[in-house]
Amino acid sequence: MPQPPVPLRFCATFEPSTLVQGTLLRVEQLSKAFTADRPLFQAMSFELAPHDRLLISGANGAGKSTLLRILAGAVPPDTGTFCWHPHAIVGYLAQEDQCPNDDRTVLQHYRTGRIGYPQDHERELLTYGLVAPEDLHRPVRLLSVGQRRKLALACLLAQQANVLLLDEPTNQLSLELAEQLEQALDVFTGAIILVTHERWLIEHFCAMHCQIAHGQLQRTMI
Structure with missing residues (x-):
């Protein structure tokens, strides 16, 4: 009887090629709405330092994924601006499958x-x-x-990259592989903005915990 295949293991670490000094990201008065009566966030402002780690959780439809898409340059904001450091290398992992027909x-x-x-x-x-x-x-x-x-x-x-934008990064991964990913992120020396609904990741990932509420990114307690 043939032996079962060896399970894949995550055997890498995220290694930024360049580290930056000063403010990594500045967001000013950022607004986005699906419709006029359904704003996701309004006049949102915050800054990100080179080693900051933000974990954003909350209800579906709050604007978490949309915020990451804006910061990744995939969609424009309705109003407001955001500016990355000239030496920022932004790595973006979208929640959706990006290449189903490749x-x-x-x-x-x-x-x-x-x-x-x-x-x-x-x-x-x-x-x-x-x-x-x-x-x-x-x-x-x-x-x-x-x-x-x-x-x-x-x-x-x-x-x-020296900054990671991760939208539900453990989606479609086995628990073992997801835990290995978390360990790799724990030793990453750059900045991270991570969106997740996974309770175990929310409880174990070392970061400032935030949610989008009343149009702003607000710090929360887990």
């Missing part, structure tokens, strides 16, 4: 926008423990949702 292979997807030899990128990707060797040349669209989530994490690692 015909590129896993390795081609990972190499997109990167300089270097394919064999070096292949070796690097496999060291993360997030992709099985037999999946390297499979089209991304044929992967499961969980496999594509792991590939997204691998691409995030390759960015060597």
Whole structure:
């Protein structure tokens, strides 16, 4: 009887390529609404230092994911501004599956926008423990949702960002892999803004706990 495959393990740490001094992010009077009578946040203002860690929790529809999309440059605010430090390298992990119909292979997807030899990128990707060797040349669209989530994490690692915007990062991960991700984030030396509804992560992740309430980002007690 063949042996079951060895479970994938998260074998990497997030290593920023550049650390910055001073204010990393300045948000001023930021507003966003789906409709005129349904504002998500209004005149929101806050700052983020290079080593700050924010964990944002709360009800669905409060604007948590929208705030991250704005800060990642994926959608514009209705009013207000935000400014990243010139040396900020922003890594963004969206909650939604970003490549369900991608015909590129896993390795081609990972190499997109990167300089270097394919064999070096292949070796690097496999060291993360997030992709099985037999999946390297499979089209991304044929992967499961969980496999594509792991590939997204691998691409995030390759960015060597000094600030991470993480929207429900443990979605589609096994508990073991999610705990390994938490451990990697614990030793990350850059800034983190993390959105989650996972109670165990809320209780264990070392960060300032916040929620979006009355149009503002407010500190909360867990």
